[in-house]
Amino acid sequence: MSTLREATELRVLIRSAAAGDDAVAEAISRLGPARVAATLVDEMVSRADLGEVGPLPGPVTVRFDLDFDGRTLAHSVSFKEGRVRHGDAGPDAARPVLVELELVALARAVFGGPMAPHALCRRIDWGDVDDPREFMVGVAAAPVVQRLLRGAAGEPARLDELALVNGSDKWGPHFYTPIYERHFAPLREQELTIVELGIGGYAHPGSGGGSLRMWKRYFPRALVYGVDMFDKSAAAEQRVFPIQGDLSDPDFVGGLAGRLGPLDIVIDDGSHACADVILAFHALFPALRPGGLYVIEDLQTSYWPSYGGNATNLHDASTSMGFLKQLLDGLNYEEHDGAGSSRPTRFDSMLVGAHFYHNIAVLEKGRNADGPMPGFVRQRPVTQVGRADRREVTA
Ligand SMILES: C[S@@+](CC[C@H](N)C(=O)[O-])C[C@H]1O[C@@H](n2cnc3c(N)ncnc32)[C@H](O)[C@@H]1O
The missing domain is CATH 3.40.50.150 (Vaccinia Virus protein VP39)
Incomplete structure (x- = not known):
């Protein structure tokens, strides 16, 4: 995609996110829900500082299930040996952690500015927590998931x-x-x-x-x-x-x-x-x-x-x-x-x-055109303006 087209489409999404739910829904329909889902997840990844996560026992996949207009779009992101990629982690991937969100709410949280509501995470499915193996998958994935969701929480960084x-x-x-x-x-x-x-x-x-x-x-x-x-x-x-x-x-x-x-x-x-x-x-x-x-x-x-x-x-x-x-x-x-x-x-x-x-x-x-000070002030210092002048000015 050309730089101009990509920049224009991002602009449409960013602007709509501050304008309200209806404007976002319209922008999503126009740009395509799958593209918007990928854009928003990519943005969360870039805000997640995943490099701060210590060594993981294995690859982690997080699957976002994003609801829009009666459909659910799935977008996975995987984290393996310090590298992030969109899509599943491959054959050795553990079961993904599922994160359910509304696509409109997510767009508003990511791009809507400080007045927009935060994305309410509807559900996180960590797997079968009664099964020790699956439980450990969830424990390993937790720091990745936390950081990804932070990107939708308006967290300010210095x-x-x-x-x-x-x-x-x-x-x-x-x-x-x-x-x-x-x-x-x-x-x-x-x-x-x-x-x-x-x-x-x-x-x-x-x-x-x-x-x-x-x-x-x-x-x-x-x-x-x-x-x-x-x-x-x-x-x-x-x-x-x-x-x-x-x-x-x-x-x-x-x-x-x-x-x-x-x-x-x-x-x-x-x-x-x-x-x-x-x-x-x-x-x-x-x-x-x-x-x-x-x-x-x-x-x-x-x-x-x-x-x-x-x-x-x-x-x-x-x-x-x-x-x-x-x-x-x-x-x-x-x-x-x-x-x-x-x-x-x-x-x-x-x-x-x-x-x-x-x-x-x-x-x-800006526009530097406030106008000059009045002429009489220019002609001599105000301290030397006599009483008569002052009466004239105030009259
Ligand atoms: C100090 S570095 C920029 C650092 C960067 N802004 C940062 O804060 O991480 C200066 C850059 O200017 C580029 N540069 C130097 N002369 C240039 C020129 N005539 N036209 C375009 N780029 C130039 C160099 O290639 C170099 O990558």
């Missing part, structure tokens, strides 16, 4: 823990996750489109994607795109779409926004070369929706000549920090009197906030 679990250096080598948490937490349950420049792993084909997995988990209703110059198709997952391209190529970068549509969050963790940082900002900041956030990591390169940086002239506009510092005056462009000023620049009316931390900046998109 970003630094998710960085560790998913192998992202945003916590540890860097200490970015508390900063991300500060800015991203209010957006967490929203339906979002996120793009991260730089997937990780450089030329190693099977390596990278830790932060994309982290974002997928932190934002349960988001589609997450990653861009890298190397083929990172191995990082593809449900709701995670790697794109290959060179972020120093103006044609490629210029076409990204049209390809991905309006964006909610952009994270630049790519080459960190100053020219690439500025090129991407020009192309992608305007593509953010109002309220969107643009994050630039590793701004230390702004001072390193090998990355196009400059530690001697801190206002050099060809460096990442020099460029960003110029934008700051644009926050107040309506107060510049105009004489000799080249403002407003392209970004002045769309930048509404800027937050700078050690090596990382967060820029907020």
Whole structure:
């Protein structure tokens, strides 16, 4: 299935899950119950941290019996030697544990956001608990089942823990996750489109994607795109779409926004070369929706000549920090009197906030057009405005 079609179908399901039972039922009928069942179980698997389960005595299969419109759809997921796959565990599989749920309720719990009701698990059949052999099968499967169901219970995970679990250096080598948490937490349950420049792993084909997995988990209703110059198709997952391209190529970068549509969050963790940082900002900041956030990591390169940086002239506009510092005056462009000023620049009316931390900046998109302060306040300090002026103002 094409990326666009897959992304569109996921969007339909995610949006319907917040809208109510009837909207979900309609979306399930449109997308196909079997496809929706597979999508929801896959999502629960990705939220289950099954790597935390210790060694198991043998393969475990969990079969979800999902009721929809008078039918029951069965979707199995098996866990064997640390690997998860959809379908049965094979000939040596023990009897599956059965988990019965309503498909609509499950969709609402997985993708509906915090206000949606949790999926009520109708029944778990652990097997014949009076038979010691079957009982032990249930005991072995319990940690897997518990973790799978947690994915439908709206369990919030902290970003630094998710960085560790998913192998992202945003916590540890860097200490970015508390900063991300500060800015991203209010957006967490929203339906979002996120793009991260730089997937990780450089030329190693099977390596990278830790932060994309982290974002997928932190934002349960988001589609997450990653861009890298190397083929990172191995990082593809449900709701995670790697794109290959060179972020120093103006044609490629210029076409990204049209390809991905309006964006909610952009994270630049790519080459960190100053020219690439500025090129991407020009192309992608305007593509953010109002309220969107643009994050630039590793701004230390702004001072390193090998990355196009400059530690001697801190206002050099060809460096990442020099460029960003110029934008700051644009926050107040309506107060510049105009004489000799080249403002407003392209970004002045769309930048509404800027937050700078050690090596990382967060820029907020919006509509910066509140209007200037009244003219009489500009002409002299308010402390010098005489009584007569004040009477005039209040009259
Ligand atoms: C620091 S890693 C990204 C790490 C990842 N965001 C994470 O947090 O796990 C930087 C990535 O940017 C990619 N990259 C470097 N220069 C690039 C360019 N010009 N175009 C596209 N990708 C580039 C590298 O291949 C590398 O995988």
